[in-house]
Amino acid sequence: MILRMNETSSTAPRASGARPGGRSARVQAAVHQAVNELQATGRDAVTVPAIAARAGVTPSTIYRRWGDLAQLLADVAVSQMRPDTLPADTGAYRNDLLTWLDQYRDEMSSELGRCMLRDVLSAQGRENPGRCVSFCAQQLDTIAERASARGERPVRTEVLLDGVVAPLIYRILFAAETPSTDDVTRWVDAVIDREA
Amino acid sequence: MILRMNETSSTAPRASGARPGGRSARVQAAVHQAVNELQATGRDAVTVPAIAARAGVTPSTIYRRWGDLAQLLADVAVSQMRPDTLPADTGAYRNDLLTWLDQYRDEMSSELGRCMLRDVLSAQGRENPGRCVSFCAQQLDTIAERASARGERPVRTEVLLDGVVAPLIYRILFAAETPSTDDVTRWVDAVIDREA
DNA sequence: TGTCTTAAAGCAATGGTTTTGCTTTAGTGG
DNA sequence: CCACTAAAGCAAAACCATTGCTTTAAGACA
Structure with missing residues (x-):
């Protein structure tokens, strides 16, 4: 397990009082x-x-x-990355994965997505990057649980993080060209074939 | 191919005069x-x-x-990451890979290594992150060429970048715990098995 | 070697950002 | 309703970033 977190907010004071709406x-x-x-x-x-x-x-x-500014930008970026809906249920595990991961690729490789990743990594403190992985893992877990409920045998989320999310993000951050839908498909199939 | 570059320096002026030593x-x-x-x-x-x-x-x-400061730090970080020696030749492809990649893991997961990665990514402009991949790819290419010369069948460098370097760096940047030697071994063997 | 050219560094002034002590306000619990 | 506390406002000071102009030094050429 790479990382799991479940805090609701990041820099909210919340010391003694401070309810939502305060x-x-x-x-x-x-x-x-x-x-x-x-x-x-x-x-x-x-x-x-x-x-x-x-x-x-x-x-x-x-x-x-x-x-400072970097921490504020990181805070904003993380709250933008927090998923607000469950992954789409297409009825089949592989398709759920491809659908969600390609949408993730699309969001993260956009100009805005790259800025968010940069903002998250530029601030000091390791909580914010951890939250990104956590959001991602939660969505993949949901897809896996649905697959199990259907009787399919899903890949471990950690393996998906290493085999698909990692090359995706690595290339977005470091490579000249952003990855394509075909890359995602290739990575997903490699992981599924290997674990099957 | 993810990216290849071959510039000698980064921000050196070099307009007309300015030889080394100037x-x-x-x-x-x-x-x-x-x-x-x-x-x-x-x-x-x-x-x-x-x-x-x-x-x-x-x-x-x-x-x-x-x-600005960010670009200076990125420039310094990149010049620190530039390899100054060829990867060790241990006589066997898998061992060459494991040796070099585990050393890379060690350097990049240190406090200093994480700072360098952050500095490289925080600056604007995509050249510096590209140089990091390039350095890495050059070393892996060298290992692959040696393997070919020995009659071994090396894995494509691009596959190694996606299968080993990417999860390595992704976890260093985003996860709470840095990857271990065992992780590297696992990733390398998975890639070799898959391609063989 | 001496002069010319030009790119890069120094200087100094300006404007913007960051930091801090103190005061005030708004929310919460008694 | 009052007291308490955490957070926000205010304002001054320190610090950092930016820029026009001047000076210096490295290289080119006679």
Whole structure:
């Protein structure tokens, strides 16, 4: 098992009080939204004072809560990567895998996806990258559980992470060309053949 | 083929004059050394003015040559990752692979190695990450050529990158625990078995 | 060797970002 | 309703990044 985590949020204070809807939550939402809006208008515009102004808070609030720009961007990126729906159920294990993984490839290899990966890795602290793997593993686990329920024999999630997700992300981060749907298919089939 | 590059240096000016040993080269060496020294004394100390002071240059020199701190750190990281020796020749393909890849695992999973990977990915521009893959591929190509010369049938380098290097680096970057020698052995054997 | 050319480094001023002590406010529990 | 506490605002200071102009040094050529 590579990593599993289950925290709900990342930098939310939550010390004693602070329920959802409290002042902290409002500030966090406003800041996240401000970051997303500024990301759209070019990378250079994303600066702490600019974010603060747009979110209607002071820079010191951001610095005190997130530490620095890199950690704020990482926090926003992770919350964007959190899956909001279950993987589609196509009725067959291999097809579920191909469908979800190709969508993952598509999202992660986009300009926005690459930025999110970079933001997550650029900040110090190992929690955020761990959360990415965790989100991914959760979705793959869901697909595997459905396969088991159908009587199919799914591949271990760890093997999928090593055999498909890893080359996918490695190439997105390091290689000149982003991987294709065919690459994903090839990797998935290799893993399924090997484990079968 | 994922990527191949063969540039000699990265940010060296080299416009018309500027031979090795000239003023530019001396500044570059001094700055690189200053970065390495400061990296050792804690991450927070690595700032452009600090580097400039230690290297005996002015900050504007650094900003003009490298653009910003991230690009300088990426440049230093890449030049540290450039291999300075050929992979060891142990007489057998599988053993050559295991020896070199486990050493690579050791270097990349160290604190310093993780910092270098992060620095390379944090800077904008896709050349530097590409150089990392390239260095790695060159070493694996050398091992493969030796194997062919011996009459062994080596695995394609691209397959090794996807099957071994990718999970290695993916886990170093994203997972909580760094991969072990056993992981490398497992990945290498899986690739060899599959291709054989 | 001496002069010319040019790329790169130095200097210094400016503007933006980060950091910090102190004050104020909003949410929570008694 | 009041007291308490964590978080936000404010403002000043320190620090970092950027830029125009000047100076230096390396190489080219006579």
